[in-house]
Amino acid sequence: MPSYSHSDIKGALGFTLPLIILLTVFILIPIIGTIITSTFKDISFLQKRFVLFDNYARMIGDGRFWQSFRFTLLFIAVSVPLEIILGLAFALLLNRTIPLRGLLRATVLIPWAIPAAISAKMWQLVYNFHFGLANYILHALGFSAEPINWLGSSASAFIALVIADAWKTSPFAAIILLAGLQTIPSELHMQAQVDRAGVVRRFFAITLPLLKPALLVTLLFRTIDALRIFDVIYVLTQGGPGGSTTSLSLYGYHLLLSGDFGYSSAVSVALFAIAFVLSIMYARMARFSEAI
């Protein structure tokens, strides 16, 4: 047991108090409040009524809930691996001794720093049926004779979203993975080169295993972000067509707007529970990978 000094504890309380108060009032109490509300039938202008798990029972039979649940899982499954692969490619490029390295790193930061709602608006124009950049590019490359109505079908709207999200978030993956690459001692690569190990061999034998902690962190952050995705979808597809790109966050938000606070809270709590389990799972995994 470490020994604590009495004055340190008192002082530390004073120093951490503002943080604790702010987080309690604006994060902890809201989440508890949402959990409590989720056990009520709480609809605007109607009498509030305690219903325990009725909202959760409703969720099980709610097709639109499952639609957004499936979409969210599919979105994670497609976008997160894509973003990590792109991010890894960027990180490997940025880690080489190249001219203008600082400027190139700043370039990669730009998509990340632009508010998602603003870039999503730009993507909406890119995917415009009549004069969007996407159809011009496809046409110039000779891929499609007919322009594609990107946001008009659920499959192409999904692809459109994944691309827009990858543009915004791959840079984040790149920065974290770059930091991971920089912790790998260059002597290892040099030694392997002396031993005539090729680039590909070195990547799989040295880079990838040593990058595992950084990959795990990136995976955790990206998965949680993809799980709660909201702003890109709100602006780019509004969850359409036909609700096919509605994420859990957006579904919860629609319910909130409709004034169904109880059910909206239940959906939010479900999302929160998934995020919570995921973060604990990853924390375990991270510790496990450190142990071996």
Add this chain to the structure above:
Amino acid sequence: MSEERVMSIISGVGIAGMTLFCLIPVGYIIAVSLSSTPDIFSQSMSVTGQNYADVLTSENLHVLAYLRNSVVISLISAVCAVFIAALAAYAITRMPFPGRMFLLFAVLAMSMFPQISLINYLFKLMTDLGWINTYPALILPYSAWILPLSLWILVSYFVQIPHDLDRAALVDGCTRLQILRRIIFPVAAPGLLATFLLAFIFAFNEFMFALTLTTDFHVRTIPVGIALFQGIHGETPWGQIMAVSAISVVPVIILAVVFQRRIIQGLTRGAVKG
């Protein structure tokens, strides 16, 4: 061909592709904003500054109000978060108290909460307080929202400052606050700057709170302003929207280029320690 030669060709192509991938969309925003028509490849397209003139002079579009709100709210939130996080980071790294690791990880866990699971309650709270569409309704939740990130980055900077430095000052009779101000803050200035920049960018990016807790241009921030942008005439005014986007994106780009090193350092500190 030698392996090195092949690699440098691959990396040259890769870098070109990466640069295009990152910059084409930004270039597209600027191109459309300067074009007389959103169809920038059309025959009738001409270069014009009309979109900028429109959005900056029209009183009904409130572009400057959105920008002002975004800058003021993000600035105050970032300053609050960095200051509050610095106090806590100092306590966590310098004043051993039981449960400090728990505090650190509890704070990290909070940063993983989906915003939608908070907004329900916050919306009711702000409505009850009569704070909907006021600055505090955004500044307070924003400060809380960017605190976890700020705390983690600052802790990673503060642990690296040698303890001897402030232990000596403590022996000399300095108070903890004096030490923080006179020793830790100056030594950790680069870390404070990195944290502030990230906190600012996060607040500037925020969407859901701003969407739900504001009702008009008095408080609405620029991401929401652009998302809900309605022209004065019926059709989607793409040129104007892209002009507003360009105006709000350029400062962010300048920030990214000037402070590239600091931002990357802050980002990595905040994440890798997790």
